[in-house]
Amino acid sequence: MCARWSVRLAVMESGITVTGTGQATAPADLLRLTLSVGQDASDVAIAVAQVAERTEAVTAALHGEGVAAADIYTSAVSVHPQYGDSMAVAGYRASHSMTVTTRDLTGFGRLLNAAVAAAGNSLGLDFLQFDVSDKAVLVDQARELAFQQARQKADQLAALTGQSIGSIAAVAETQGAVPLRAMKAESARGGFAADLAVTPGEQTVDVSVEVRWNWS
Structure with a gap:
C-alpha cells in the first residue's frame, strides 16, 4: 500500500483549524x-x-x-x-x-x-x-495519515505564531473512493482466449479530516 497527504490551514484568535487529506491505495484482489x-x-x-x-x-x-x-x-x-x-x-x-x-x-x-x-x-x-475486498484497511490508513499530518502542520504553524496547541474542539471527516477501472462489453459470443490479459490496477481511498484545536 502507498499513501500521500495534503493539508489546508486556518488560523483564528482562539485556535487553529486544519484540514488534512490522506490517500491510501492497495492492489486489487x-x-x-x-x-x-x-x-x-x-x-x-x-x-x-x-x-x-x-x-x-x-x-x-x-x-x-x-x-x-x-x-x-x-x-x-x-x-x-x-x-x-x-x-x-x-x-x-x-x-x-x-x-x-x-x-x-x-x-x-x-x-x-x-x-x-x-x-x-x-x-x-x-x-x-x-x-479490493477489505476497504476498511485503506480507510483506516488514510484517516490516520490525514490526522497525523494535520497535527504536524498545526504544531508547525503554532510554533511559527508563538502559540502552542491545546485540546481538540471539533473533528469532522469526509471519505471518497476512486473507482477501479471497469470494462464493459456487449457480448461474449465466440469465446475468449484463455490467456486474455486484463490489468487489475489499484483501489484508492481518500479521507479528509478537519480538526479544530484550541490554543493552550
Whole structure:
C-alpha cells in the first residue's frame, strides 16, 4: 500500500483549524463479472425456460472452475415482449444477469470460456471490474495519515505564531473512493482466449479530516 497527504490551514484568535487529506491505495484482489443469459422466443414460456436452463448450466460451469456458490448471485431478471414493424407482439425476450466474484485475477478468460461453452451465443458479458475486498484497511490508513499530518502542520504553524496547541474542539471527516477501472462489453459470443490479459490496477481511498484545536 502507498499513501500521500495534503493539508489546508486556518488560523483564528482562539485556535487553529486544519484540514488534512490522506490517500491510501492497495492492489486489487477481487474480480467481479456481470454475465447475462438472454433468449428470444415466440412464446414467453419457452424464452423463460431456455434462460433458466442455460443459467443453470453457466452456474454449474462456474462452480466447476472453482467459483463458490456464495460468489454467484442474481443481479437482474427481465421478461418483456418484442414488437414488429406493425407494433404487434412478435415474440418475447427473457434474460437473467448474474454477478460473479473470483479471487483468481488470472482466470478471466478461463471463466468466460466455461460460461460460453455452457450457454453458447445466448451469453453476454455486461461488466467487469476489479476491486479490493477489505476497504476498511485503506480507510483506516488514510484517516490516520490525514490526522497525523494535520497535527504536524498545526504544531508547525503554532510554533511559527508563538502559540502552542491545546485540546481538540471539533473533528469532522469526509471519505471518497476512486473507482477501479471497469470494462464493459456487449457480448461474449465466440469465446475468449484463455490467456486474455486484463490489468487489475489499484483501489484508492481518500479521507479528509478537519480538526479544530484550541490554543493552550
